[in-house]
Every structure is written in structure tokens, then in C-alpha cells.
Amino acid sequence: xxxxxxxxxxxxxxxxxxxxxxxxPSGKICTLVGANGAGKSSTLRAITGxxxxxxxxxxxxxxxxxxxxxxxxxxxKITLVPEGRHVFPDQTVLENLKIGAYLRKDDLEESIxxxxxxxxxxxxxxxxxxxxxSGGEQQMLAVGRALMADPDxxxxxxxxxxxxxxVVQEIFDIIRKINEQGCTVLLVEQNANMALHIADxxxxxxxxxxxxxxxxHELLEDPKxxxxxxxxxxx
Amino acid sequence: MKKKKVKTRNLVxxxxxxxxxxxxxxxxxxNSMQHSYxxxxxxxxxxxxxxxxxxxLIIGFTGQFSLGTAGFMCIGAYVTGILTIPVDMRDQIYYLxxxxxxxxxxxxxxxxxLIIAFALCAGIAYLIGWPILRxxxxxxxxxxxxxxxxxxxxxxxxxxxxxxxxxxxVSNIPAFTSIFECVAICAVCIVIMxxxxxxxxxxxxxxIRDDDVAAEAMGINLFRTKELSFVISSAFAGVAGGLLAxxxxxxxxxxxxxxxxxNILLMVVLGGIGSVSGSIIGAFLVTGSQEWLRFLDxxxxxxxxxxxxxxxxxxxxxxxxxxxxxxxxxxxILLMVVVLFWNHGITGSKEVTWDRFAAxxxxxxxxxxxxxAKK
Numbered sequence: 001x002x003x004x005x006x007x008x009x010x011x012x013x014x015x016x017x018x019x020x021x022x023x024x025p026s027g028k029i030c031t032l033v034g035a036n037g038a039g040k041s042s043t044l045r046a047i048t049g050x051x052x053x054x055x056x057x058x059x060x061x062x063x064x065x066x067x068x069x070x071x072x073x074x075x076x077k078i079t080l081v082p083e084g085r086h087v088f089p090d091q092t093v094l095e096n097l098k099i100g101a102y103l104r105k106d107d108l109e110e111s112i113x114x115x116x117x118x119x120x121x122x123x124x125x126x127x128x129x130x131x132x133x134s135g136g137e138q139q140m141l142a143v144g145r146a147l148m149a150d151p152d153x154x155x156x157x158x159x160x161x162x163x164x165x166x167v168v169q170e171i172f173d174i175i176r177k178i179n180e181q182g183c184t185v186l187l188v189e190q191n192a193n194m195a196l197h198i199a200d201x202x203x204x205x206x207x208x209x210x211x212x213x214x215x216x217h218e219l220l221e222d223p224k225x226x227x228x229x230x231x232x233x234x235x
Numbered sequence: 236m237k238k239k240k241v242k243t244r245n246l247v248x249x250x251x252x253x254x255x256x257x258x259x260x261x262x263x264x265x266n267s268m269q270h271s272y273x274x275x276x277x278x279x280x281x282x283x284x285x286x287x288x289x290x291x292l293i294i295g296f297t298g299q300f301s302l303g304t305a306g307f308m309c310i311g312a313y314v315t316g317i318l319t320i321p322v323d324m325r326d327q328i329y330y331l332x333x334x335x336x337x338x339x340x341x342x343x344x345x346x347x348x349l350i351i352a353f354a355l356c357a358g359i360a361y362l363i364g365w366p367i368l369r370x371x372x373x374x375x376x377x378x379x380x381x382x383x384x385x386x387x388x389x390x391x392x393x394x395x396x397x398x399x400x401x402x403x404x405v406s407n408i409p410a411f412t413s414i415f416e417c418v419a420i421c422a423v424c425i426v427i428m429x430x431x432x433x434x435x436x437x438x439x440x441x442x443i444r445d446d447d448v449a450a451e452a453m454g455i456n457l458f459r460t461k462e463l464s465f466v467i468s469s470a471f472a473g474v475a476g477g478l479l480a481x482x483x484x485x486x487x488x489x490x491x492x493x494x495x496x497x498n499i500l501l502m503v504v505l506g507g508i509g510s511v512s513g514s515i516i517g518a519f520l521v522t523g524s525q526e527w528l529r530f531l532d533x534x535x536x537x538x539x540x541x542x543x544x545x546x547x548x549x550x551x552x553x554x555x556x557x558x559x560x561x562x563x564x565x566x567x568i569l570l571m572v573v574v575l576f577w578n579h580g581i582t583g584s585k586e587v588t589w590d591r592f593a594a595x596x597x598x599x600x601x602x603x604x605x606x607x608a609k610k
Contacts, residue, residue, distance in 0.1 A: 102455055
């Protein structure tokens with residue numbers, strides 16, 4: 001279980017995240033939805049140690065993660081799929097996957113086959129440079145690369161960003177599949193509709209605070225969520 | 236089955252080329268009197284190749300724009316020089332300052348001296364990397380450039396005269412015993428760097444170069460990985476400096492100016508940023524062409540070129556433009572042309588491999604057959 005409590009993040013004088021608390025139970029899919037600048041990405045970046053939190057606590061199965069270096073956090077089997085994919089464009093698909101397993105010293109073959117099983121298209125393009133892949137394929141590669149670290153918890157920052165609806169559907173199917181294979185998922189999305197549909201539990205973030213929470217379906221039915229994020233009030 | 240065939244083909248081709256190179260070197264060595272000019276070009280190219288690959292490691296593979304190469308070469312050159320000059324010549328060389336007594340009788344074989352140069356440069360790079368590698372791009376370039384000049388100033392300082400012989404430099408360094416000694420040491424250095432680049436560390440270097448945000452998210456420690464690359468790169472630059480000192484048989488601070496760094500940067504860019512084989516090709520090409528163009532530096536009369544003009548007024552006139560320095564003008568123009576029309580360098584960021592050769596020729600064949608089919 002990943003527990004975040006009273007997390008505060010400051011950028012200069014601006015408070016981006018104002019003391020939020022939430023939990024991601026093991027084996028579940030949880031999502032943080034909200035508009036631009038709500039502090040969702042900052043939260044994920046603080047959990048992985050990419051930005052420093054001012055105060056609060058992030059515990060993975062009781063172990064405090066805050067204040068540790070990113071490499072240590074990744075070693076504790078929690079990885080981030082960064083926003084905007086960030087694949088290594090000049091390297092092949094296979095090389096990208098191998099970098100994902102940079103901290104592992106054991107044999108990678110099994111993990112590579114697992115990723116290729118989830119994303120057959122990556123297998124076809126194994127020797128292609130990542131920069132030549134389509135947006136959807138790059139997103140798959142970014143997810144596959146994060147899986148190479150063999151994580152217990154995978155955090156995804158806006159996996160649907162800039163992708164065609166059909167590709168988004170494909171990505172979300174894979175997220176569900178990864179979850180069924182035993183990986184806990186923390187999903188950050190602006191595409192609230194998709195995210196709430198697959199989430200076991202969801203939190204709505206506004207201006208650095210969590211303003212609502214509930215199961216995915218509860219929030220889908222909530223009139224305020226509908227008005228603000230789903231745009232379905234008129235119908 | 237097919238893969239295996241290709242592999243054996245590649246191995247055989249590599250061995251053939253290796254044998255040819257060794258045979259050529261042996262030929263030069265056996266006739267070293269007639270071919271001393273060719274030997275100097277080969278040795279100089281090899282030494283610059285080590286420097287270029289080391290610079291490519293930090294700039295091309297890790298993406299950190301460090302320009303401290305000449306500084307580390309200077310350190311390496313002095314360390315190697317001081318430790319290898321014959322003991323009985325030292326009083327004569329250090330006649331002005333008198334060599335420091337603790338150093339006077341320390342004489343080491345070339346290999347050991349180079350290892351000490353390697354270690355010292357690695358240590359210094361580790362120390363200055365601590366503050367410097369937090370800088371990015373242009374700022375890093377300025378800081379390393381500054382370091383390089385500081386090194387030059389320190390080695391030329393009177394106060395260090397008993398050790399470095401200050402501005403007089405170290406001379407009478409014993410030369411290479413044969414061309415093989417030089418080429419073999421260079422080859423070992425390049426192979427070690429090549430192995431590093433193809434290890435998982437190399438993958439981390441490239442990850443930082445391509446996208447440091449993603450690299451960090453993958454658990455790559457940005458600072459430590461950059462530091463590793465910088466230390467190794469600087470240490471091999473030191474070895475290259477040591478070899479250059481042995482090649483020139485002297486180490487003087489005026490050799491290791493910023494111009495030397497730019498010259499090596501030129502080889503890296505020309506050969507292909509992010510390609511070991513490109514750097515080697517670049518080193519040979521730049522060194523070689525600077526020599527081949529040397530005829531442009533000579534002044535000629537028209538009668539020298541066309542014998543039947545001898546005695547005429549025209550024959551007594553000088554050929555325009557050809558004079559000392561014109562070589563560098565032409566060289567610079569050639570460079571601009573290459574950079575304009577071939578801006579990824581000769582090899583691009585890929586290595587030169589037999590498979591690439593095969594693909595190149597297969598592509599040509601295919602084009603040819605396609606053209607013939609059209610007819």
C-alpha cells in the first residue's frame with residue numbers, strides 16, 4: 001500500500017500541493033483527476049523523488065520514501081512513466097527497454113518477453129529507433145520501459161496525452177492488464193472519463209488540494225464531477 | 236544459420252583488416268628511415284584519435300559540453316615527461332631551477348608513467364567535476380575552458396620550476412621504441428573506452444544525453460553518471476597528452492592551448508558525434524589532410540610549375556595566393572563545406588560496421604539492377 005499524507009510541495013513561493021493525503025491499496029488502480037495546474041504531476045514527481053517535498057510523508061508498505069534519492073525509490077519497485085513519454089529517441093526500442101532495467105543486475109530476458117507479450121508492436125519494432133515510432137507506440141514504449149524495472153507500483157502521468165481516442169482505449173486496456181498481472185497502478189489523468197471508468201478508487205484534485213474522493217463509479221455519477229470534468233451536464 | 240554466416244564473415248573481414256594494418260606498420264617500421272614522415276603522421280593520428288574518442292565520450296555520448304581536453308592533456312604530458320626523462324640528463328634540463336631532490340631519481344618505464352598520468356587526471360577530474368558538472372551546456376564549456384587555461388598557467392609558473400621546469404618545459408623525453416608501441420597503447424585505450432560505451436554505463440550515458448528527465452526517472456543517478464564519464468574521459472585525455480609528449484619528445488605549455496582542444500573537437504564533429512569509429516576516422520583525416528595540404532604553404536614561381544616559362548617575365552612572377560598560411564585557409568574552407576553539407580559528420584552517430592558496409596554495397600547493387608531493369 002502506498003500512503004501519502006499531508007504532502008506539501010512548494011515551487012519558490014508558490015504552493016503547488018497544499019497538504020494532500022490519499023492511499024493506493026495494493027493491487028488496485030487509483031487515479032488522481034483534475035485540471036491543469038492542480039498539482040497532480042508534482043505529486044507523482046515528489047513520490048519518485050524528482051522534486052523535493054516541503055513536508056509530509058510518503059510510505060510504501062510502511063517504509064518512508066520522502067527524502068530518498070530517485071534511484072533508491074526505483075529500487076523499492078515503484079516507477080514513474082513520465083508525462084509526455086520521454087523515450088530516448090536515438091536509441092532502439094530494445095535499448096530503451098534495457099535502460100528501464102538499469103538498476104537491475106539479474107537476467108532481463110524474462111521481463112523483455114513480458115513487455116513484448118503486452119505490446120506485440122514493440123517486438124516488431126525492436127530494432128527501430130524510438131524517435132521513429134508513432135505517438136501511441138512511444139507511449140507503449142514508455143510504459144514498457146517502466147515495467148522493465150519490475151515494479152510493484154507503477155505511476156503514470158497523463159498516458160493519454162496527445163493520442164487518438166482509439167489508441168487511448170488501447171493504452172487503458174493495457175493498464176488494466178498490467179493491473180491484473182498484480183501491479184498496483186496510480187494514474188494521473190485529465191481524461192477523467194477514461195480514468196474513472198477503470199479506477200477502483202479516485203481522487204479529484206483542485207488547486208493543490210483533494211476536494212472529492214470515491215470509487216470510480218461514484219465520481220462518474222457525481223453531478224459536480226460531471227459538470228467540471230466530464231462535460232455531460234447538458235445531456 | 237544466416238546470422239552465424241554473417242558473424243563469421245565479419246570476423247574474417249576484421250582479421251584481414253587487422254593483419255593488413257599490422258603488415259603496413261611492420262613495413263613502415265622495417266623501412267623507418269625512408270618512411271619517417273609516414274610514421275609521424277600515423278603516430279600523431281593515433282594519439283589524436285585517443286584524445287578525440289575521450290572527448291566524444293563526454294560530449295558525444297554523455298552530452299556534456301566539456302572543453303577541458305587540452306588541460307588534461309597538459310597534465311598527462313608533464314607527468315609522463317617528468318617521470319620518463321633519463322636521470323643523467325635531468326640536471327642539464329633543469330639547469331635553471333634544479334630538479335626537486337625527491338623527484339630527481341624517480342624514473343619509471345613509459346607504461347607506468349602513463350598509468351600515473353591516467354590516475355592523476357582521473358583524480359583531478361573527480362575533484363573539479365564536483366562543482367563543475369552541476370553546470371549545463373555553455374556554462375560547463377566556459378568553466379572547463381577556464382580550467383584548461385589555469386592548468387597551463389600553473390605548469391608554466393616559476394614557483395613550480397623544480398618540478399615542471401616552468402616555461403622551459405620538459406625536453407629529451409625518450410621516443411617510442413617502435414611504431415607498434417605507440418599504436419598498441421592507443422588501441423588499448425580506444426578499446427577500453429569502446430567497451431565502456433557498450434556496457435550498461437554507456438547506455439546510461441546516452442540516456443542522459445537524450446533525455447535527462449527520463450533518465451533520472453529510470454533511477455539513473457545523473458550526477459554520479461556524468462562524473463564517471465567526465466573522470467574516464469579526462470583520464471584518457473591525460474594518457475593522450477602523455478603520448479603526445481613522448482611523440483614530440485617534449486612537453487611545453489604552449490602546445491596545450493585552447494586551439495588544441497578546438498582541433499580535437501573538430502575531429503569529433505567531423506567524424507561524427509557519438510561514434511567511436513567516427514572519431515578515429517576524423518583524427519586520421521584532419522591530421523592527414525593538414526599534412527597533404529602542406530604544398531599550399533610553399534611559394535612558387537610560375538617557372539617552377541611550367542618549365543618552358545623559365546626566363547620569361549611571367550615565369551619570374553610568383554604564383555598568387557600560395558604562401559605560408561594559405562594551407563589553413565583552404566583547410567578551413569573545406570571544413571565549412573563539410574559542416575554545411577554533411578552536418579552529421581562522416582559516420583553520423585552510428586558506428587562503422589561490416590554490416591553497414593554490406594548494406595551500403597547491397598543498396599548500390601539494388602539501385603543498379605533497378606536502373607538496368609528500367610532500361
